[in-house]
Amino acid sequence: GDASRRSLRGSAGALRCSEGKGTGGGGGARWTRRRSFASKGNMEVASKSGGFTPIFSGGKDRQKGSSASKLTRGAAVLSLYSQAPDHEAALEELESFALDRLKVLRGIERARLSNKNEQELRQRVKELTDKHLNGLTKEDAVRKDQISHFVLRLAYCQSEDLRRWFVDQESELLRCRFQVLLTAEQQAFLSRNGMAIQTLDEREFASLRDKLVASIQCYNSGVDANRIRKATPQEGAKTFFKVPFEKVTELVRSRRVFLHRGQAYVPYNQVAPLVVGQFKQQLQKGLLVTAKSWVHIAEHEESSRLAPIVQSLSRQYLGPDYSETGAGGKGAGGSVATISDLPALAKNHFPLCMRQAYNELKDNHHLKHFGRMQFGLFLKGIGLPLEEALVFWKQAFSRKIPGDKFEKQYAYNIRHNYGKEGKRADYTPYTCMKVIGSGGGSGEGSGGCPYKTFSEKSLSAQLSNMKISGADQKQVLDLAKNKHYQLACGKVFQLTHNAAADEGINHPNQYYDLSCRCHDTVAAPRTPGL
Numbered sequence: 001g002d003a004s005r006r007s008l009r010g011s012a013g014a015l016r017c018s019e020g021k022g023t024g025g026g027g028g029a030r031w032t033r034r035r036s037f038a039s040k041g042n043m044e045v046a047s048k049s050g051g052f053t054p055i056f057s058g059g060k061d062r063q064k065g066s067s068a069s070k071l072t073r074g075a076a077v078l079s080l081y082s083q084a085p086d087h088e089a090a091l092e093e094l095e096s097f098a099l100d101r102l103k104v105l106r107g108i109e110r111a112r113l114s115n116k117n118e119q120e121l122r123q124r125v126k127e128l129t130d131k132h133l134n135g136l137t138k139e140d141a142v143r144k145d146q147i148s149h150f151v152l153r154l155a156y157c158q159s160e161d162l163r164r165w166f167v168d169q170e171s172e173l174l175r176c177r178f179q180v181l182l183t184a185e186q187q188a189f190l191s192r193n194g195m196a197i198q199t200l201d202e203r204e205f206a207s208l209r210d211k212l213v214a215s216i217q218c219y220n221s222g223v224d225a226n227r228i229r230k231a232t233p234q235e236g237a238k239t240f241f242k243v244p245f246e247k248v249t250e251l252v253r254s255r256r257v258f259l260h261r262g263q264a265y266v267p268y269n270q271v272a273p274l275v276v277g278q279f280k281q282q283l284q285k286g287l288l289v290t291a292k293s294w295v296h297i298a299e300h301e302e303s304s305r306l307a308p309i310v311q312s313l314s315r316q317y318l319g320p321d322y323s324e325t326g327a328g329g330k331g332a333g334g335s336v337a338t339i340s341d342l343p344a345l346a347k348n349h350f351p352l353c354m355r356q357a358y359n360e361l362k363d364n365h366h367l368k369h370f371g372r373m374q375f376g377l378f379l380k381g382i383g384l385p386l387e388e389a390l391v392f393w394k395q396a397f398s399r400k401i402p403g404d405k406f407e408k409q410y411a412y413n414i415r416h417n418y419g420k421e422g423k424r425a426d427y428t429p430y431t432c433m434k435v436i437g438s439g440g441g442s443g444e445g446s447g448g449c450p451y452k453t454f455s456e457k458s459l460s461a462q463l464s465n466m467k468i469s470g471a472d473q474k475q476v477l478d479l480a481k482n483k484h485y486q487l488a489c490g491k492v493f494q495l496t497h498n499a500a501a502d503e504g505i506n507h508p509n510q511y512y513d514l515s516c517r518c519h520d521t522v523a524a525p526r527t528p529g530l
Contacts, residue, residue, distance in 0.1 A: 073138045075185045077145050078177050080193050080279050081286075085146040094151050095309045100132040101148035102313065105169040110504045112172060113479075113487050125176040154306075155313035157291040161483065162314055167283050175276045186271060195278060197241040197271070202233035205240070208258070212240060212265060215258035240265050248273050322381035322429045322509040336383040339392050345382070348519065351489060351511040352450050352462060353435060354378050360444050365399045370438065371447035372410075374430050376417055381429035381509040386418045431507050432486050451476075451485040468495050 089097070104125075111124040133148065135141035149170070156166035178186065190197065205212070209229070217225045228236055245264040250273040251257045257264040266274070298307040337345060346358040357375040361367050367375060372393075379389060393414055394406050401410070415421045430438075436449045450459060456477055463473045472495050479488035490505040497518045505511050 071138075072185065073141060074177065075181055075189065076138050076142050077133075078174070078181065078189060079146065079149075080174075080275075080282060081146070081149050082193070082282060084150045085143070087143050087147055089147050091305060091309065094147065094306070095313075097144050097148035098151040098155070098309075098313055100144070101152055103132050104128045104173065105152075105166075106504065108169050108172050108176075109165075110487070110490075113484070114500070122176050122180060125173060126180070129173075129177075151310070152313065153287060153290055154294055154310040157287040157294060158314065163284070163287045163291075166287070167280055170283060171276050171280050174279050175272050178272050178275050183268070190271070190275070193278075195274065197243060197274070200237040200240050200242060200265070202237050205237040206233045208260065208265065209236060211258055211260070212236075215265070216267060238268075240267055241271070242266070243274060247277055249277065322507065336385070337379070337388075338384070339388050339395075342379075342384075342392070345512075349512050349515040351505070351508045352466075352492065353448070354508055354512075356450050356462070357447060361396050364444060365397055366401070368446050372413070373417070374435060374447040376414060377427060377429040378508050378512075380417060380427075382512055386415065386420065389414055389418070429507070429509050432489070432505065435508065436485055449485050449489075451480040451488040452483075454480075456481065463492070466492065466496055468492065 107128040108125060111121055116124065133141065133145055135144055152166065156162040178189070181189065200208075213225050213229050216228065228239060231239070242263040242265050245252050245257075245259055245262060248257060248264050248266060251266060251270060252259065252264060256270065257266050259265075294310075298310065342358070346355050350358060354375060357367060357371055357378075360371070361375070376389065376393070379392070384392070390411060393410060394403065397406055397410065412421055417427050419426045432449070435447070436452055438448075446453075450462065454462065459480060460473065460477060463469070463476055468476065472491075476488050476491050476495075479485075479491060486505050489511065490501045493505060493511060493514065494500050497515060499514075499518050501511075501514055
């Protein structure tokens, strides 16, 4: 009903909520502009506000009846998101749309770090957007794209790391979308967004022809150098444009443009970095403005409705929760683990975080509280029944904890995790985001993600024990150093199983299940006669 609806309107900046009346007497909302841009083509975010204010009312899509209706689907969806849309959306839609976009952005991150070439990356982005951000009509696709972007802005404005990640993935999405447009569509997009580019006149091209030809011969620009060398001044001038060099720093850094008197001379087929650079600058400013205002809104005005959704998005796990294990039951993958299985399972199938917990427990006969929760729920998720879990932990603690003390201080918590004590909730194993964000206190047995908590020397030793060395080890260490902890874990999976985790590693129990499947595939007997 109206009481559960939101509509988005305004510019890409801070937020503020205010109560009012809904369109039908209920509690709808729309985002109204508090300060607009100086002009339609202005690409700068207002320095102080540039925000949008939810008030209770309805709204109409400003795209309807506009020239946007004449665009192809790809051109219509492409946006610099300089202004938030005026769409109505239920709270459930806000979350659903944001989660779908999150799947796209995380898929882009994995594709970029899997050494895919440019064509493969574009194809992967198309597959992801067709699957998660499409709509029955062009208008549906635009609506979902706009709403999902601005909801994720709220979730990813809250720390420098989150902002950096969001800007990187959104920029790559924009770049791939822009590059598949026709040249006329690209030029129309630049015009609509006030990014006028300066063309060369014939005399200027003639005077710089040799240097421009030399510059495009130095890299694979996709421009035929011989054609430029033989072109008339009129034809050649249409092949390049010039912009201040600071607008295309990516091209300057990779030495893909000719620089002359502060101007970068760019082939028309290399215009994407200009668009991406402008978008990055705008988005970074918008996220900072949003971060300053969202704190107040989340605490005072949207604490019970929008804030919980936004708060969970940046930590969202999108896979199974591995919660289907009861006392004596099976794991989420349908397996049952026993105490006697654990040594071999730990060696062959546990992710490094759980292998480390198992080894520390075996060596020190104790884990701290978070380490016990992390490892205990993982064991529950792989199918270790409650009765076996009680025996396992009692035996593991036996050298330091007498049996009667174990029953009083630890057995209750184990039964509680299995839903047999207290409120009898079925606690689920921790996701990677939970492990990364909450674990890793001081001292051994604290749990956490080793790719985050280990020193480079300690992590290197662990990788060597797993027979990962040389360039492969360096790649894992570099991913961990750059805070790509789950990607580092995924790379280890790839190196130790000779198979890729296509959806990335997002859960320790997911790693375990994938590892078991790889083992089953390799160990499966061949069919006689084949």
